[in-house]
Amino acid sequence: EVQLVESGGGLVKPGGSLRLSCEASGFTFYNYNMNWVRQAPGKGLEWVSFISSSSSYIYYADSLKGRFTISRDNARNSLYLQMNSLRVEDTAVYYCASWGSISDFWGQGTLVTVSS
Amino acid sequence: QAVVTQEPSLTVSPGGTVTLTCSSNTGGVTSGHYPFWFQQKPGQAPRTLIYDASNTHSWTPARFSGSLVGGKAALTLSGAQPEDEAEYYCLLSYSGVRVFGGGTKLTVL
Numbered sequence: 001e002v003q004l005v006e007s008g009g010g011l012v013k014p015g016g017s018l019r020l021s022c023e024a025s026g027f028t029f030y031n032y033n034m035n036w037v038r039q040a041p042g043k044g045l046e047w048v049s050f051i052s053s054s055s056s057y058i059y060y061a062d063s064l065k066g067r068f069t070i071s072r073d074n075a076r077n078s079l080y081l082q083m084n085s086l087r088v089e090d091t092a093v094y095y096c097a098s099w100g101s102i103s104d105f106w107g108q109g110t111l112v113t114v115s116s
Numbered sequence: 117q118a119v120v121t122q123e124p125s126l127t128v129s130p131g132g133t134v135t136l137t138c139s140s141n142t143g144g145v146t147s148g149h150y151p152f153w154f155q156q157k158p159g160q161a162p163r164t165l166i167y168d169a170s171n172t173h174s175w176t177p178a179r180f181s182g183s184l185v186g187g188k189a190a191l192t193l194s195g196a197q198p199e200d201e202a203e204y205y206c207l208l209s210y211s212g213v214r215v216f217g218g219g220t221k222l223t224v225l
Contacts, residue, residue: 037162037216044216044218044219045162045216046216047207047214050212050214059213059214061117061214061215062213063117095161095162097161097162099152099154099164099167100167101167101168104164104175106162106163108161
């Protein structure tokens with residue numbers, strides 16, 4: 001069974017940092033490109049970042065302005081998102097996901113709340 | 117950053133047909149944007165219905181189809197069912213940078 005389990009969310013003050021993790025199981029993680037997607041409460045989906053299977057290609061949403069860093073460790077079947085200089089508007093559920101012609105894998109999400 | 121636009125809401129009668137569209141402020145949507153369509157129901161993670169504009173997955177109900185029409189990506193639902201009531205999002209790729217549309221809330225009524 002394919003599973004993506006996010007962790008690392010929580011309450012953080014504006015300007016603070018968090019590192020999200022996503023542990024994959026049930027599929028050959030190193031073969032799949034991965035994404036982070038977020039969804040603010042009651043709002044739509046927002047794509048955050050992409051990393052290719054071998055980390056050769058990395059892309060970010062323009063709105064993040066260099067505050068977030070995506071990475072992966074294929075030996076640990078894990079995806080990460082380092083989030084710095086957090087703002088109130090970064091409050092959202094963060095999903096790790098992989099989609100394409102042969103995949104449609106989503107985690108259950110982890111909630112990040114940025115508030116003073 | 118590019119802006120992707122969808123209808124905020126649409127209503128379809130049970131058994132009816134409806135088309136959702138997805139446009140880009142940078143110009144016409146093409147196969148080079150690799151359009152995806154996702155369905156999200158309340159409290160659930162999204163799931164892919166259509167990839168690369170018109171390709172379906174094994175789990176995509178046959179009543180859903182995707183196309184490129186008039187410079188837009190389109191998702192057509194033929195024979196709407198009550199369980200199709202959901203939020204639908206398109207996703208376009210701009211040289212690797214992905215952008216979701218704002219979503220279309222589809223009501224089956």
